[in-house]
Amino acid sequence: MSEGLILSIVLLLGSLFLFCSSYAGLRPSWRVTAKLAAIWVGIFGVLFLVADLFELRLPN
Template sequence: MNEGAIVSIVAMLGWLVLAGSALASFKLGWSRIAQLALVWLAIFAGLFVVADLLGARLPT
């Protein structure tokens, strides 16, 4: 594993901690958090499907 990959993993973990603490500050119940997670998952999955149907490709 190269140094860039390690930095990316550490940065991603930091962002997850930051997002998790922000979510915890709202004091939502577990069922509400699960509901919001499913809604966001559906949004991103829908956008992925639309982009795939339109033939969008990431630049390489």
């Protein structure tokens, strides 16, 4: 594993921790959490589908 990859993983986990802790501070209901999760899964699902249909790739 390269240093850049390790740094990216650590930053991603830190961002996830900050998001989860701040979201938990709002004390939302399970229904609201499930609804938001479904919306985000839908957004990323559509983005991946469009990228796959147009065969889009990240530059190397």
